[in-house]
Amino acid sequence: MEATGLIDHFARNNLPPQEQWPVLLLDNNPDVAYPDRLNAATELLGAQIERGLGDNVALQWLENNEEKQITYKELDNLSNQIAHVFVDEMGLVSGNRILLRGPNNLMMAASWLAALKVGLVTVPTMPLLRAVELKTILDKAEIQAAVCDAHLADELNFCMDAAHPSHSAFLKTALFFNDNDPQSLDSLAKTKSTEFTACDTAADDVCLIAFTSGTTGQPKGCMHFHRDVLIMCDTFGKHILRLTPEDKVCGTPPLAFTFGLGGLLCFPLRVGASSVLAQGLTPKTMLEYVDRFGITMTFTAPTFYRQMAGLVNNYSLASLKNTVSAGEALPQATRELWKAASGIEMIDGIGGTEMIHVYVSSRPENVRPGAIGQVVPGFQAQVVDDNLQPVPNGTVGRLAVRGPSGCRYLSDPRQMQFVQDGWNLPGDTFTMDDDGYLFYQARNDDMIISSGYNIAGPEVEDCLLKHPAVSECGVVGVPDDLRGQILKAYIILKEGHYPDDDLAKELQDFVKQNAAPYKYPRAIEFVDDLPRTETGKLQRFMLRKMALTS
Template sequence: MVQPFDIPTRYNFARDDFERIAHERPDDRALLWIGGDGQVEDRSFSEMSLAGARAASLLAAWGVRRGDTVLILLSRELAWWELMLGCLRLGAIASPGTIQLKAKDIAYRRDASGARCIIASADVADAVDAAWDGDTTRIIVGSSRAGWTSYDEALVAADPFDGFADTGSDEDAFCYFSSGTTGQPKMAVHGHSYALAHRITGSYWLGLGSNDLHWNVSDNGWAKAAWSSLFGPWQQGAAIFTHQSRSFDPAASLDMLERFPITTLCAPPTAYRMFVRSNLKGRTFAALRHCVSAGEPLNPEVIELWSETTGLVIHDGYGQTETVLLCGNRPGASRSGSMGKPAPQFDMAVVDEEGAPMPAGKEGDIALRAGEPRPPGLFKGYRGEAALNESVFRNGWYLTGDRAVVDEDGYFWFVGRADDVILTAGYRIGPFEVESALFEHPAVAESAVVASPDKERGEVIKAFVVLAAGYQASPDLVKILQDHVKATTAPYKYPRRIEFVDSLPKTISGKIRRKELRDAEWGRLASA
């Protein structure tokens, strides 16, 4: 029996939840921020509420109005939390992105979303300048720059924004760009009730309470930050921990777990794999009580090694940019290597092509019942993508694009993607984006990009490349093409493996059969 989840007609997280906590517990910790040089900012709920009101005031002064989109290209700067609260307070649409984006990625996101304002750190300012067309306001965080407005300087003098936008629960609030198998990333749009639905994430999976200090090591440019760095913890009244670092350092992260009273940890499988390969001997995480992971399947061996050294079980969870936490493992209801069981608010099944539930042990598509009332936290759809929306909402179900089996006890077991999207180190990457970048190099006649198994990252990007006339395969050319992709698009999309081939498998109509290449890659693993 699916448990009801009440969603009011009008809802605004900044007003209805965060401000309520700020009034009830004004001096309690909301955010513990550690800078790259060791500086510490310990913010209370009342302090964050005031900072969010000032951020909203600045956005309004810069011409942002209710319903306008704001691109936020930051990593873990304090301003990210202030601006997310500010956008919600104002009724603007927040569209976070990673600082790894290149100029053409930013230009696409700006044009597709119609962004009124771009807020960025110095790390990505050059790329923003290269993408800028003169119509979008540019705000820089953490420094000053010619032609930009300084967020830090303006915030000091800003008066708090008076009041809150009385937003509808289904009014647009968030726009995330999610990679697909073809074309540019799609705009997955969520309403304001998405923030409310993360009560499921915070309670069912993260298991948070008002005394917890929760750390999510994922970057703020992804929807996972909404899960574990924003709404999941604050919906439960918990405090958030974050470390502003330029790159992930497993040893430094383990130091943080020892030094600060972090009670719950959320990290992608790649991070846990690095943790268990680090020297854990003698380390003590006195406050840590609960660990979770999501983004890609986690090896049972890693779960076992982490448990042996820390005494804690990693509880795998499952959801998407398009959803909140859908199913997960919990203390007392955990099965190592599985995705866990659906949260009580969701009707999930593994279905066949006609939408009929499959029997236990039979592989099928992971589906979420999407009738009325609409499942809490399910996105509104891909903006401007009618055909794609029709393909994922079918026969009363939302099809996630993943395949799994369900065992006799109701645990879901991940099998793989139903399409060609690659999941690596917590990133979701469409093959088309990488193939397009490769094609811009004159040495590449055509290419096909697929997932290839990898012990550390789960899977990595592999490119099969047919060379143009006059070019010869060589290790040097591999490096040249890898560097070219890093320079052309976000660096995390570069192919870690490249194989030169004479031709690519194709259908009669000339479409590349990526599945044939992918199956061969994973078949090598099975036969090894």
């Protein structure tokens, strides 16, 4: 590890022991041959200005239905002003942790860049988190400072209230933005110089702690270095997305989610492209944004594309060239539906917070039906058994992956579960074909064993989605005395279709006719909505809970 440029050594001191790290593939790869000292924010902004792209539009957004924009040079200046506020008004020094809380807007993006320039360790958080969840993060990362959108102030204020159950003793100071108060971050930034000398950080200084959703227990803090921010840009971004300065991106994932941080901020900034930031997008408004702003690439979850497919005929979409799906498995039925509606072959990908971004994907021209793709250049993957031994191609097993980035949990014994024998084990079940294409089966804990058969819930969901009555669905295993487990499907119907026993039987027969008969759902429940995370992931554990209580 390089000599740190940080004053506060908390993050480095709470990295796992190096013998618990995965193997990092950094040598002999010019894509990730970075200098020992680098600051990711300087590379994302300053490098583009030096290339002569300072007048390129970096970010765009709508404000009271009026189009607004900021250039690279203006964003660099604004982030410098915010950096001064962090140092002068909040008294922060490099290595301090700062919680960032806000939707996808200018100040959230600029604050993240500013924090990196100061050498702070950023901890972005999902806008919908409650005070009790924020407290867990604040305490785990011993976070001293926070900046927050004024519209989300309430839950954070609870964490600063000594009388509240969610009070965090670590959090000492907070500023709010998108607020006209004289002491707001916005107002204070306006008084500061637009010049700021970025911290001389090491490439392997921690700059980001990205917390997992915590749906299976306490959230895990994934620690990423300044070089990791560039790695996601120079692997998946460079080889699969191939953005250019002429591109304009938009999407739904929050900047607090590394899918959104990469796709909607870092990837476009790395090449001098533009990002359109939006809050509360719906399938309809996403399509409106594409036409209004001339979007060339979108980022969202499979369910969004499925819903947009039925609306595309109302829009031109002349500018749209690429659509990126991640966050959860893309059903083949959704891929086919979207292509039939839009003419665009989806870029699918699987990644994870632990790895910072996507490590398996394919360019549209290299798509193979049913497969997510091959490993992104710079990464390696294999499918292994429970003893970490590679299984024959075509055999179901656990995915093991390694590359230039990898899992380093913040002071967490679960490090040894995720990293074994130098490989990252994301918890996904896959098969691989002879050409290295990887076919997703399920999360390891979502495999359903019924009468001795191993059944992947997502495979059955994909089959059901091909039925003309099905809008969305989720399939889980529920206990059964005779078979161990049976499959239960929770189904949202399309408009014009009505739930009854005849339709349930029709759907069961449809699965029997289009998949192995033992994979049909023996129980079907029609519902109005499905439990999803803020990033669009189906919460199958919630469906399992529902099944146990119904």
